[in-house]
Amino acid sequence: MRRKFHEWVSVQAAKNPGKIVLIAILIFNVVFFLVSAVIISRLSLSGTEQMGFLEAAFCTVTMILDAGCIQFVVSDIGQSGVAVVVVCLLIILIGMVSFTGAVIGYITNYISNFIESSNAGSRKLHISDHTVILNWNTRGSEIVNDLLYCRTPQKVVVLAGRKNDIEKEIEERLSDTIARENKALKERVSGLPLWKRLKALRKEKLHRNVTVIVREGDVFSTKQLHDISLERALSVIILGSDVNQSFCKYETQERLATNEHGNSQTVKTLMQVADITSASSSYDNQKIIVEITDNWTLELVNKIIACKQVQGKCNIIPVKVNQILGQILSQFSLMPELNFVYKEMFSNKGAAFFTEPFPPREGQDFVREYLKEHKHAIPLTYMMSGGQPYHYFSADSEKNVHMESVIPQSDYKVALNRDYWIENKNVVILGHNSNCREIMQGFQAFRGEWNYRDGKDEILRIIVVDEQKNLEKMNYYKDYPFVVDTVAASIYEWEDKICPRIEKFVSSHQEDTSILILSDDTALNEDLDANALANLVHVQDLINRKKKENPSFDVNSIDVIVEIIDPKHHDIVNSYSINNVVISNRYISKMITQIGEKEALFDFYTDILTYDEEDSDKYESKEVYTKKVSRFFDRLPEECTAGELIRAVYDASVDESLPPEKLNPTVVLGYVKPDGEMILFDGDQYATKVHLEEKDKIIVFSNH
Numbered sequence: 001m002r003r004k005f006h007e008w009v010s011v012q013a014a015k016n017p018g019k020i021v022l023i024a025i026l027i028f029n030v031v032f033f034l035v036s037a038v039i040i041s042r043l044s045l046s047g048t049e050q051m052g053f054l055e056a057a058f059c060t061v062t063m064i065l066d067a068g069c070i071q072f073v074v075s076d077i078g079q080s081g082v083a084v085v086v087v088c089l090l091i092i093l094i095g096m097v098s099f100t101g102a103v104i105g106y107i108t109n110y111i112s113n114f115i116e117s118s119n120a121g122s123r124k125l126h127i128s129d130h131t132v133i134l135n136w137n138t139r140g141s142e143i144v145n146d147l148l149y150c151r152t153p154q155k156v157v158v159l160a161g162r163k164n165d166i167e168k169e170i171e172e173r174l175s176d177t178i179a180r181e182n183k184a185l186k187e188r189v190s191g192l193p194l195w196k197r198l199k200a201l202r203k204e205k206l207h208r209n210v211t212v213i214v215r216e217g218d219v220f221s222t223k224q225l226h227d228i229s230l231e232r233a234l235s236v237i238i239l240g241s242d243v244n245q246s247f248c249k250y251e252t253q254e255r256l257a258t259n260e261h262g263n264s265q266t267v268k269t270l271m272q273v274a275d276i277t278s279a280s281s282s283y284d285n286q287k288i289i290v291e292i293t294d295n296w297t298l299e300l301v302n303k304i305i306a307c308k309q310v311q312g313k314c315n316i317i318p319v320k321v322n323q324i325l326g327q328i329l330s331q332f333s334l335m336p337e338l339n340f341v342y343k344e345m346f347s348n349k350g351a352a353f354f355t356e357p358f359p360p361r362e363g364q365d366f367v368r369e370y371l372k373e374h375k376h377a378i379p380l381t382y383m384m385s386g387g388q389p390y391h392y393f394s395a396d397s398e399k400n401v402h403m404e405s406v407i408p409q410s411d412y413k414v415a416l417n418r419d420y421w422i423e424n425k426n427v428v429i430l431g432h433n434s435n436c437r438e439i440m441q442g443f444q445a446f447r448g449e450w451n452y453r454d455g456k457d458e459i460l461r462i463i464v465v466d467e468q469k470n471l472e473k474m475n476y477y478k479d480y481p482f483v484v485d486t487v488a489a490s491i492y493e494w495e496d497k498i499c500p501r502i503e504k505f506v507s508s509h510q511e512d513t514s515i516l517i518l519s520d521d522t523a524l525n526e527d528l529d530a531n532a533l534a535n536l537v538h539v540q541d542l543i544n545r546k547k548k549e550n551p552s553f554d555v556n557s558i559d560v561i562v563e564i565i566d567p568k569h570h571d572i573v574n575s576y577s578i579n580n581v582v583i584s585n586r587y588i589s590k591m592i593t594q595i596g597e598k599e600a601l602f603d604f605y606t607d608i609l610t611y612d613e614e615d616s617d618k619y620e621s622k623e624v625y626t627k628k629v630s631r632f633f634d635r636l637p638e639e640c641t642a643g644e645l646i647r648a649v650y651d652a653s654v655d656e657s658l659p660p661e662k663l664n665p666t667v668v669l670g671y672v673k674p675d676g677e678m679i680l681f682d683g684d685q686y687a688t689k690v691h692l693e694e695k696d697k698i699i700v701f702s703n704h
Helices: 003-016 016-043 055-064 066-072 082-120 142-147 163-188 194-204 220-227 249-261 264-277 293-306 321-334 338-345 368-369 398-402 436-448 468-473 489-506 528-548 568-572 584-597 599-610 642-653
Strands: 131-134 154-160 210-216 235-238 285-293 314-320 352-357 378-385 388-395 425-430 461-468 484-486 513-518 558-564 580-583 625-629 667-672 678-680 697-702
Touching: 066 580, 131 142, 142 154, 142 163, 142 210, 154 163, 154 368, 163 194, 163 210, 210 436, 220 264, 235 584, 249 484, 264 293, 264 314, 264 468, 285 293, 285 584, 293 314, 314 321, 314 584, 321 338, 321 425, 321 513, 321 558, 321 580, 321 584, 338 352, 338 580, 338 667, 338 678, 352 398, 352 461, 352 599, 368 378, 368 642, 378 599, 378 667, 425 436, 425 489, 436 461, 461 468, 461 489, 468 484, 484 489, 489 513, 489 528, 513 528, 528 558, 528 568, 558 568, 568 580, 580 584, 584 599, 642 667
Parallel strands: 131 154, 131 235, 154 210, 235 285, 285 314, 425 461, 425 513, 461 484, 513 558, 558 580
Antiparallel strands: 352 388, 378 388, 625 697, 667 678, 667 697
């Protein structure tokens, strides 16, 4: 018996020493109180001869808690014996140490451990309807930041390493966004009367509606995933790892080489997550969004989907990051104004894309029928997603999608250029990133859609300026016939090699030229965007020199698109009067945020970012285009409302009297001014006046 007791004490002391200490404190104090009560009741002091055991126990406790209560036992200390006083004082001193001190110390230590364990993330988190982010990279803070624009409070739980760094990054990002947006709001309403200004500030002021909890831990631990209530999350986002988090260039190259072959960490994380979310005890319709950067990982993810995905329970969505970034950067190089459009449409701020399940109407034109009864949202297209039909819209809120209205009668008409064909494109690419092949594939798809149909001449010409080793890695872009030249030069050879070649390329073509400056996303943290910023300085200097040499030179004939990785460099780039700043990670983050809310948007985004293949005999996908007003219309439209323009353009584009090859259903989303001002049609379309000028560009959603 004694041996078993010693074993139990030994085991408990090893597993839970605090429990043993607490039991020891309680036992000692109980024994001490009993012994003290017996001693006091046996002292038979003057006035306490009849004091019973329970009353003596009460007096013992009161003396320990308050030494002044000794008068209940010794009414006159001067007449009491020394032994009595010593006994009482010993009881007080021992009791203060063993009871008051020990218990308070234990409780204080327990509270400290509770706070420490909570900070460390070792306690279970009871939460539901939240967004979970597993792992962390440069896109993580952008995902959290975009949730600020949601109209309802949001809860986010992050499970990754570097807890303090992540918390600091998120805090800086959210604080900067709130301060910048509210400052812009104050400037925008500064000219309004006081009561209207206060009303606008109260209604539109951006507040911190996102609660973020960062847990430092292991994403492969089933316990830790359960501890963050993964089974009750609305969406789970699995981020890939950044190679630029390395401490030296050799480690960076090693990580880069590993990631090019596949990301086993992503696969392992998804396996853990899918096992939990596919269980019957998990929430229904959870969305698992997985970042994919290579084909090996994509293949395994698709196998996991086939094995573990449960319809209506665990919905896994693989997002091919490199492909999307390549498509976006190539589209921005061809139509720089799309940067303004996507920046707003891919976010929860202002006009955005929305989707709703609708039953298909057999034999009816969805867009035309919708426009007859709605004027607060723009119908775009109809698609199948997950076996269910969906309609897609452009609007500033989901409420406006369902708002029916009386449409004013109008006979407003426009004349479209039936022979419209997109103008030739000239692009200069400076530098490189890990998405170069995907960028080229985006250009190739565009060329396939617009170049070979009707036997048109070459529509796209590109020159690439990069370091020798990077050009060799891409085989000097020989696989892409539209790359007419490559220039092997470093950032330090601008004046000797790069500048003369760009000037020659710009001068030899009448059409506008875009200069795409890429940022190396594999550089170390301290070197991020360094070469891109240096190239920007050189390009801006080149444009200024050409303007100085020739005052009639149109600076708008050269569009500069700058890709940056770190959002903190945004203001630096803007200080050089460059409007087309592409924070590449931000677009992926915005898309992931919206997909987390509406899964069906994923298929829509995939469609609008993908041009038709070269061998396709018809236009299958729809895209967003910016087209010159002077070329898109047969004659300049008269002043009208946005509602009239939308309906007139659509009716003209689907004129049934035209042959099928001339039909191109076109929906107008807005327009862009030459100075970069963008107007997207949202709200009441008939309250927005439109006066298009020759140099404006119209934003349309169409087949081609």
